[in-house]
């Protein structure tokens with residue numbers, strides 16, 4: 001508990017959001033969730049940049065309830081959102097949260113971890129998640145204090161206790177979750193969660209719906225993961241941002257087209273002897289009308305893809 | 314004796330006042346992007362030497378906002394050529410708010426032809442980026458740009474460290490411009506390297522700190538130095554530097570890279586003057 005107290009004092013010192021932090025600490029309201037399949041609960045994130053209004057609650061996060069245990073899948077964009085998610089768990093079940101699964105390192109998916117630490121939950125992530133957290137954690141904490149308006153203690157970065165190399169099965173009691181680790185795609189630490197009972201595949205940021213895809217791993221890797229995912233038969237697919245869908249293959253198409261367009265046009269720039277600046281100006285503009293948050297993320301994806309593709313022979 | 318509730322609110326009030334005070338101090342520092350430079354870096358790096366800022370002999374191109382803080386492309390141009398009597402000897406690149414502000418020190422010779430550079434840098438937060446050119450006569454010129462960092466899930470870290478490691482030390486070296494006899498030729502250098510620091514790792518994990526970054530890049534043409542760079546972790550993953558040299562005759566362009574673990578990597582490319 002000491003770290004929480006410290007956090008609130010720091011919040012007070014660093015920003016006005018701290019006040020709501022104090023109020024929430026006594027009675028955190030439950031995060032609005034929806035049961036999208038039997039025992040599968042989802043909070044739908046706001047399609048926006050993380051800011052003071054949404055306090056980082058921009059990603060789809062949720063949990064799955066078994067006979068003995070609950071597994072949280074992504075904890076949210078702040079310890080406060082993590083607490084609200086925990087309150088949401090308590091509103092539907094008395095079973096303990098045994099696992100917190102982090103689908104990848106991005107702050108909107110991991111910064112709620114701290115809320116589940118006192119309950120003794122086991123944290124699970126991709127085998128490259130610890131390295132990514134170590135390299136980026138400090139920066140994410142600083143960014144939170146600037147753009148979200150609250151300061152977070154270094155403890156808010158909670159490392160996984162268990163890492164997934166290829167696949168890992170988790171038994172929640174009469175309910176098996178299959179966790180799959182991928183090579184570099186959206187990030188270099190992407191994990192999906194498959195719930196056997198309902199045929200639900202939690203893809204997190206391997207699937208973006210309406211929100212422009214954000215590349216922070218490998219464009220070639222991501223496109224081959226998409227091919228792999230399109231062969232899967234699932235009942236329900238949950239993206240990291242945007243609406244859930246019953247037809248996974250179809251839902252992956254716009255993302256695939258976007259990434260293919262970016263890759264093809266970057267290769268053209270490289271062929272013409274152009275540099276990154278030229279690619280940033282020219283590449284992928286035909287995609288603009290199809291996506292939300294294009295202005296905020298497109299150039300970032302182009303620069304990351306360029307830095308990857310210029311190393312191809 | 315005060316009731317618990319009252320004590321709590323007095324405590325909170327006190328903290329609120331403190332917070333207002335501290336945030337106004339923070340605001341004051343952040344309002345002036347040159348504050349750090351004026352109050353400390355300027356003297357630290359250049360003592361009390363005069364620095365021309367009104368009509369600097371150097372130009373800096375950088376984006377207003379860093380779309381990707383791990384990969385911010387910048388271009389540095391010198392307004393004078395590399396003449397025997399007057400040439401740019403050194404260019405310093407400083408990113409005020411980065412953990413190690415001195416991102417690089419680049420040395421040139423008359424064989425460089427033109428002391429221009431392009432590269433990609435990491436920008437951790439809203440910061441002034443500045444280049445200071447030192448001429449052979451010791452005079453200094455500075456150009457600077459304010460770059461806003463991006464928010465959200467962006468971080469100034471490479472996105473595929475394993476791939477950079479798998480190719481560790483692989484170098485690409487190739488001319489980008491037209492080769493005209495006696496004229497400076499724009500040339501691209503790239504080395505596969507994760508270029509990471511262990512700083513953050515230590516604090517969070519206290520267990521593993523794979524500090525590993527490029528410390529030096531030496532380029533020579535037929536044995537004569539044309540560009541030499543002392544670099545640090547503010548240079549992006551897979552360091553990429555564009556520079557000029559004058560291929561006055563046919564010969565060998567050679568680049569030697571050293572890193573923080575003492576590893577060295579070299580690459581030689583034949584250049585023909587007629588080409």
Ligand SMILES: [Zn+2]
Pocket residue numbers: 104106186205240466
């Ligand atoms: Zn993400």
